[in-house]
Amino acid sequence: MTLVIGVDSSTQSTKVLLVDAQDGTVVASRSAAHPTGTEVDPRAWLQALDTAAADLLPRASAIAVAGQQHGMVALDAAGDPVRDALLWNDIRSASAATALIEEMGGPQACADAIGSVLVASFTATKLRWLRDHEPERAGRVASVLLPHDYVSRHLAAPGTDAFTDRGDASGTGYFATSRGRWRPDLAALALGHDVALPRV
Template identity: 30%
Template sequence: MDVYLGLDIGTTNIKMILADGEGKVIESRSSPLGISAPGHGWAEQDPEDWWTGVTELLSSVPGKVRVAGIGLSGQMHTLVPVDREGRVLRKAILWCDQRTAAECAEAEALLGGESRVVEMTGNLIYPGFTLPKILWIRKHEPEIYRKIATCYIAKDYIGWRLTGERATEWSDASGSACWDVSARKWRSDLLSALGVDEGWLPPVKGSAEIRGILRPELARRFGWGETKVICGGADNAVSAFGLGVASPGDCMI
């Protein structure tokens, strides 16, 4: 029987559901995660812990089913910097980390103030967002900054581990502080003004688009064949959509 698998890279656990072709949930499981706080207001996780949780959950899928597709969601804004070989350069800086207040203020001033930032991206630059975390690493960890080749958000790092394809999608890009939500593209002039290499940011696809095919070695390990991996979305965005918030005027509390 073909089933569809959902993975959520959460803050306190990795969650997995299996659903049939009608969307009926067959099974759900989770794997717990810890958070470290090496400084006041800091929050970090080891992306290898995410991968361990993901592979344990995928290994638990009953052998009588075949996973035809995997959809991804996860914590927003979290930064995972990797080098050219795909090695993680430091622990991930989470969405709830508050260390970047100075970098936010400096970036806003360089870009011409709050209203100009909103005009460029549709958002303010908040301490939890992805871009100021990159700026913080440049200031405080220059030896790591020099090695960066790609900056992933949580679910997109796992998507890369599953498929080998660099990618993100609209909803997580929108929480980076360097994505133009109106034009749906990275804001090149903003990145240039701040001295951040646009090449570090993955190509952006639609949330429902296919990101890639499960790596052959993983397909053999789990016995699934050619499993498609869908780009998916940021946790708050897909939660809203799942509750029916899909049109102007809809809201949730």
């Protein structure tokens, strides 16, 4: 029997299913809660994953990860969080969304650049909020991941570069969906300096 794992790292919890790849039978199911709120220490997601998946991981031949979109996981040069992650449902960056849309040339220019018009849930708006309200922390940001990417990196082999997928990237506000590539200039516009972004 070939077993595979599906991980869902949502806003509320990490859920892990161990499944028979041949017929879809659920062999085991585990979950662990996440802290509540709209900003969360991303290391709590890793603790929840380790708790939920500990006895299941050695049994699986493959792993797939799904996770909440848009959240800002801002990391320093050592790969450690510079602050708690701002989640998709944190709307403190609404005015930052308005400012960035204007700086990009208005709603149509924004949509042309990234395939969407920014709202407070987008990662770019949270980076702008960080720049404007926590400049010392913003200055330490070397790379930006999404919650899904942060969890996936934890599961990957040591030394693996951070990675994401097009679906998650499309919710950042600095990914050109029509071209399928990052717009690092827009990430820099939001934060005020260049940052490393995960491989797509």
